[in-house]
Amino acid sequence: xxxxxxxxxxxxxxxxxxxxxxxxxxxxxxxxxxxxxxxxxxxxxxxxxxxxxxxxxxxxxxxxxxxxxxxxxxxxxxxxxxxxxxxxxxxxxxxxxxxxxxxxxxxxxxxxxxxxxxxxxxxxxxxxxxxxxxxxxxxxxxxxxxxxxxxxxxxxxxxxxxxxxxxxxxxxxxxxxxxxxxxxxxxxxxxxxxxxxxxxxxxxxxxxxxxxxxxxxxxxxxxxxxxxxxxxxxxxxxxxxxxxxxxxxxxxxxxxxxxxxxxxxxxxxx
Amino acid sequence: xxxxxxxxxxxxxxxxxxxxxxxxxxxxxxxxxxxxxxxxxxxxxxxxxxxxxxxxxxxxxxxxxxxxxxxxxxxxxxxxxxxxxxxxxxxxxxxxxxxxxxxxxxxxxxxxxxxxxxxxxxxxxxxxxxxxxxxxxxxxxxxxxxxxxxxxxxxxxxxxxxxxxxxxxxxxxxxxxxxxxxxxxxxxxxxxxxxxxxxxxxxxxxxxxxxxxxxxxxxxxxxxxxxxxxxxxxxxxxxxxxxxxxxxxxxxxxxxxxxxxxxxxxxxxx
DNA sequence: GAGTGGTCTAGACCACTGT
DNA sequence: CAGTGGTCTAGACCACTCC
Numbered sequence: 001x002x003x004x005x006x007x008x009x010x011x012x013x014x015x016x017x018x019x020x021x022x023x024x025x026x027x028x029x030x031x032x033x034x035x036x037x038x039x040x041x042x043x044x045x046x047x048x049x050x051x052x053x054x055x056x057x058x059x060x061x062x063x064x065x066x067x068x069x070x071x072x073x074x075x076x077x078x079x080x081x082x083x084x085x086x087x088x089x090x091x092x093x094x095x096x097x098x099x100x101x102x103x104x105x106x107x108x109x110x111x112x113x114x115x116x117x118x119x120x121x122x123x124x125x126x127x128x129x130x131x132x133x134x135x136x137x138x139x140x141x142x143x144x145x146x147x148x149x150x151x152x153x154x155x156x157x158x159x160x161x162x163x164x165x166x167x168x169x170x171x172x173x174x175x176x177x178x179x180x181x182x183x184x185x186x187x188x189x190x191x192x193x194x195x196x197x198x199x200x201x202x203x204x205x206x207x208x209x210x211x212x213x214x215x216x217x218x219x220x221x222x223x224x225x226x227x228x229x230x231x232x233x234x235x236x237x238x239x240x241x242x243x244x245x246x247x248x249x250x251x252x253x254x255x256x257x258x259x260x261x262x263x264x265x266x267x268x269x270x
Numbered sequence: 271x272x273x274x275x276x277x278x279x280x281x282x283x284x285x286x287x288x289x290x291x292x293x294x295x296x297x298x299x300x301x302x303x304x305x306x307x308x309x310x311x312x313x314x315x316x317x318x319x320x321x322x323x324x325x326x327x328x329x330x331x332x333x334x335x336x337x338x339x340x341x342x343x344x345x346x347x348x349x350x351x352x353x354x355x356x357x358x359x360x361x362x363x364x365x366x367x368x369x370x371x372x373x374x375x376x377x378x379x380x381x382x383x384x385x386x387x388x389x390x391x392x393x394x395x396x397x398x399x400x401x402x403x404x405x406x407x408x409x410x411x412x413x414x415x416x417x418x419x420x421x422x423x424x425x426x427x428x429x430x431x432x433x434x435x436x437x438x439x440x441x442x443x444x445x446x447x448x449x450x451x452x453x454x455x456x457x458x459x460x461x462x463x464x465x466x467x468x469x470x471x472x473x474x475x476x477x478x479x480x481x482x483x484x485x486x487x488x489x490x491x492x493x494x495x496x497x498x499x500x501x502x503x504x505x506x507x508x509x510x511x512x513x514x515x516x517x518x519x520x521x522x523x524x525x526x527x528x529x530x531x532x533x534x535x536x537x538x539x540x
Numbered sequence: 541g542a543g544t545g546g547t548c549t550a551g552a553c554c555a556c557t558g559t
Numbered sequence: 560c561a562g563t564g565g566t567c568t569a570g571a572c573c574a575c576t577c578c
Contacts, residue, residue: 008547034563045549058496060483066564067556078480087533095538205533210348211481211499211524213330226328229481229499229524254481254499261531263357263475267510268365278566304544315568336545337575
């Protein structure tokens, strides 16, 4: 037992359980002893036992389910997002016929799901640019923007894959009235195809990735529990004339996401 | 006061404090009322008050300091890691004279620190490849590997920027005995220059990024608190002959890191 | 030494899950 | 219904920080 013999008793209990989980004595999906039982077994009050369990939750080793028990966590598979290939493929598809765009969009490539398995909700509105968004576009802070909000929910499993917000200059979006219609989402071929309808070709995309604790809203809407961070990706699309034409913030559950980038390195000259 | 009127009382207290923080009534760095005071003010026991404070910590809004108090969190600036430019610059520098490599390495570019401000610890050992590493290299699971472990600590602020583990095939590393010597780290010019000394040129680097809760070790060594995730970057370097030549896992504090990638998009043909 | 948060107890009642 | 975790109390003592 005595894995750790320093520090508070509840931490010793947690370290002990941790060792058992890592050794496989408690298999993924198996229930931990109940709180009263742990209290007796380790000679602690239930309050202290709960402190220990909170540590295990914070380490991502167990999940607690009210009325059922506490269980060793099943690692849920992560969704891989191959960003580099995704963006290049999206650009390539713009020039292809619609049936091909519709059946081989970037979404399926990332998730293994086809569009029919995904509930896609979109809300559009026209608002003045908040300060940080205006800064990225390099426009005045009250410039009119088209803001689009999305939520992707696979139909089987009720957990959303991601939520997001995308910003376009209204002056750009207005040039094709279809871009203002949420009912046309998801647009086959994605944002790059939308931009191409108003004569915009992208030169490059810059992704900035951070992790942060979820807001209470995000915990609900992404179905994540305390202790799990969200990954936030800010995607900035830059056109061939060096203008910023789209800024999108994508929020993904940190425990179910893997982001992949490929950096090509120019060959040395002989 | 009554921001939220449903759910447990400690959650209502937390929501209330949250509103005050977001409204600026409690400025960053300001102390919250002490636990006994909150208990009296909200008509709760200290235990319940502590439950509420735990929520605020989980939301990343406050930090607790034993013996001092609980404070509204100061957003610490994130360290930006421009991966794409970093890797390309590192490749470019390999062909330049040493004084230039020494003074304009990728580390300073990312952190704004020069090498002299950073304590760099390295440990090397030779071990058989664990299963997942062997899988990435495409070699048998017990192939001999050179494992290198690093810790970067800026001298001023005591918080490590990152820790990491890097794997090379021992068969490769042995071809230049200097590569087996930890006392030569940090190697001016970085890994790509090391590889160049044994005739290896990189074609591309693939980065996979995940977020996960820190292990207890990582909490200590990275100086992060409960509720903050770590970002883990697995960097796979692929040589011009398509061999995997290095795999590195870099662990960074999730609350102080921003990862940036640029994806260049080939131009459409006219 | 006064004040802070950290640990701990021994209860109580409630809400939810299963049978 | 019995068993689980969730909330809550009213205390106690300890470890740490600051004056």
